[in-house]
Amino acid sequence: MVNTFSFSCSVCGRCCNSPPSMTLAELFRHPDRFIGCIAIGRVARWRPGQRLHVGRHEAVLDEADCAAFEVLADTLLYRAGDTFSIVAQGFDYPSLARCPALADDGRCAIHLQGKPLTCEVVPLDPLVPDSLQHLVLAERGSSAIYVGSACVQEGKRDDAALLVDEGRIADPHAKDALARRRRALEQERAIWTQAVFEALRSDLFDSPAALARIPAGGFLTISLVPALLSVAAASSRCRELCIDYIDSQLALIERSIVQALTRRRLDDRPVTQQLRGFANAYRHAKARLVDAAAIEQHNGTQALRPDIEAYLSGAVH
Known part of the structure; x- marks a missing residue:
């Protein structure tokens, strides 16, 4: 099974189909462009021996995979029975199907004026261990959003940068962006997300009825x-x-x-x-x-x- 992927951004704007996750500081930097909200998601916990399937790609989790996930969970996520993510997020009408920073020519209007760090991380996922990022890419590469863009390709390519190679982030720029996004999420935890988690614990995280509002594979969006x-x-x-x-x-x-x-x-x-x-x-x-x-x-x-x-x-x- 191919666990190696290459990536080449064609600047088609297809992945800019909704407002991005952002830090609170990034929202403050663009108060007239992005409506801010808090996005709360339920994150599945992984166990050794568990099988993950993405199309024809499969991974059987081992102790190292689960330990790597626990490290991320301890620093970036929140536990209250289940595991949750709490992030600042841009918010807009889904019917628009575009990021508020996407210009008419399909390019980012704030690329040089404080583009959110999470955009640099695309198509990787900071909440997934490096060893399993190939599954993230397999899913993105087969999604309707990316079909036809050819930005995510299996294997090594002459016309694209090698992004993930057998459990490691091969591209140094992507590796750096992923590390910076994780540090930013950790900083957010110290600045406000831990405090918000504690403030919402009794009314949301300790209430099964309230937690039912978080859709499977989606987010509960609340006011900032x-x-x-x-x-x-x-x-x-x-x-x-x-x-x-x-x-x-x-x-x-x-x-x-x-x-x-x-x-x-x-x-x-x-x-x-x-x-x-x-x-x-x-x-x-x-x-x-x-x-x-x-x-x-x-x-x-x-x-x-x-x-x-x-x-x-x-x-x-």
């Missing part, structure tokens, strides 16, 4: 507000940045809804309803932050997490 409230508590500067971000998001959501109403698509209605919910949550959060600013000004309290202030301040230019 829990993340904003968490980082806003770090300092007055963080709170100001969060209020500015909320203002930009409210304007962007309003524009997006107006455009959707013009399209008159029935399948847009659930997303419009969810966006209105996001906007309502943002307005309530802004009121809380404004009240907190008044209290802080009166009491003279100081920043507790200068690392978070540096993280958000560095994202805003």
Whole structure:
């Protein structure tokens, strides 16, 4: 079985068919382009001897594969009975079938202005051990999105970079991007995702009924507000940045809804309803932050997490 894949990006834009996963800092860098949300996914746990099938490709997991997954889970994922991913995510109408940063010519409009790191990782998956990335590529190569693009090819090719070769990431640029994305997710954990996990534990992660809202193979998308409230508590500067971000998001959501109403698509209605919910949550959060600013000004309290202030301040230019 061929476990070697090559990759050559043709800049066709087919993989840019939805908003990407992003760090909170990346969302703050593009507040007028990407509507932010939190995406929560259920991640399957692996066991030695388990067989994974992707088309004609198969892998029987061994102890090393499962140990590698556990290392990723310990640093990037969250456990509450099951295992979960919590990431910041761009959000938009699926009917548009495009990333908000995709220009009319099929190229990325922000390629040189802070393109999300996750885009550099494509077509690899940072939550999958390196030894099994060939299965990720086999799945992507056979998906309807990639069919005809010929960007993912089995074996070694003269016209494409060798990406994965028998359980290792062969391309140095891809290896570096994968490592940087994993470090970014680990940093997100320290900045806000661990705090959000704990805040949502009783209402979501410890509730079987609530967890049923997470679709198999998909994500539960919720407002970004829990993340904003968490980082806003770090300092007055963080709170100001969060209020500015909320203002930009409210304007962007309003524009997006107006455009959707013009399209008159029935399948847009659930997303419009969810966006209105996001906007309502943002307005309530802004009121809380404004009240907190008044209290802080009166009491003279100081920043507790200068690392978070540096993280958000560095994202805003």
